[in-house]
Amino acid sequence: MITLYWCPQTRAARAMWMLEELGVDYDLKIIDIRDEKAKVDSGFLQASPMGKVPALNDGEAVLADSAAICLYLADKYPEKALAPSVDDPLRAQYLYWMVYVPGVIEPAMAEKFSNIPPNKVSHGWGDFDTMISVLENALDGEDKGPWLLGDKFSAADVMVGSTANFLRMFNILPDSQIINDYIDRCLTRPAFERALAKDAEHALPS
Numbered sequence: 001m002i003t004l005y006w007c008p009q010t011r012a013a014r015a016m017w018m019l020e021e022l023g024v025d026y027d028l029k030i031i032d033i034r035d036e037k038a039k040v041d042s043g044f045l046q047a048s049p050m051g052k053v054p055a056l057n058d059g060e061a062v063l064a065d066s067a068a069i070c071l072y073l074a075d076k077y078p079e080k081a082l083a084p085s086v087d088d089p090l091r092a093q094y095l096y097w098m099v100y101v102p103g104v105i106e107p108a109m110a111e112k113f114s115n116i117p118p119n120k121v122s123h124g125w126g127d128f129d130t131m132i133s134v135l136e137n138a139l140d141g142e143d144k145g146p147w148l149l150g151d152k153f154s155a156a157d158v159m160v161g162s163t164a165n166f167l168r169m170f171n172i173l174p175d176s177q178i179i180n181d182y183i184d185r186c187l188t189r190p191a192f193e194r195a196l197a198k199d200a201e202h203a204l205p206s
Contacts, residue, residue: 002026005044005055007033008203012054013195014066014162018073018155020191022080031055032204067102067159074155082155090149097138097148097156101163104131112172135160136178146185153189161186 004019004026006012010033019026031044031053048055048064055064056072063072074083084090107125111118118127125131138148145151148160164183167173173180186192 003029003057005029005031005053007031007053008199010053011066013199014158015054015069017192017195018070018158020194022077067098070155070158094156097160101159105163132174139182140178
């Protein structure tokens with residue numbers, strides 16, 4: 001049985017959405033990241049040495065980070081078709097968008113939240129405005145589908161769609177009809193609805 005170490009209202013929601021899309025059985029184990037004592041769980045620390053959520057235990061396979069977890073799960077369950085096969089040309093773009101979140105969106109978000117002056121030369125993520133523009137271009141145009149890989153929903157949309165939703169929730173998403181429409185499409189997916197409902201149900205006291 002898969003165990004997902006998770007904390008409500010965190011990026012761990014991506015991993016839960018992914019599991020819901022796959023329709024596989026899993027256990028949820030809440031780790032209150034505000035409580036250092038909660039992080040001493042041996043199974044959690046084995047999967048996540050840095051003490052960060054999400055983390056996943058799947059028998060002998062243990063790992064952390066939402067991108068790594070989504071990549072792992074998509075490849076473990078190829079019959080669910082949430083990742084292009086290794087010989088599919090779309091695999092290249094799929095991998096690009098899977099790492100776009102931790103490699104570009106999240107550092108650009110942190111830069112904006114912290115009022116760090118952008119430096120497109122020194123910072124590998126470019127800057128916040130370029131990050132938004134690249135995402136808009138990927139979703140806009142008559143030759144583009146509703147999802148990042150065209151007509152096919154994939155784990156890349158779990159990663160990017162959930163993060164775009166965070167941007168909107170935190171009121172730092174620019175006035176982008178293209179991205180707002182994309183978020184709305186993600187929010188209508190039953191698996192995302194179930195994940196958000198579980199997140200709300202297990203919300204920790206403030």
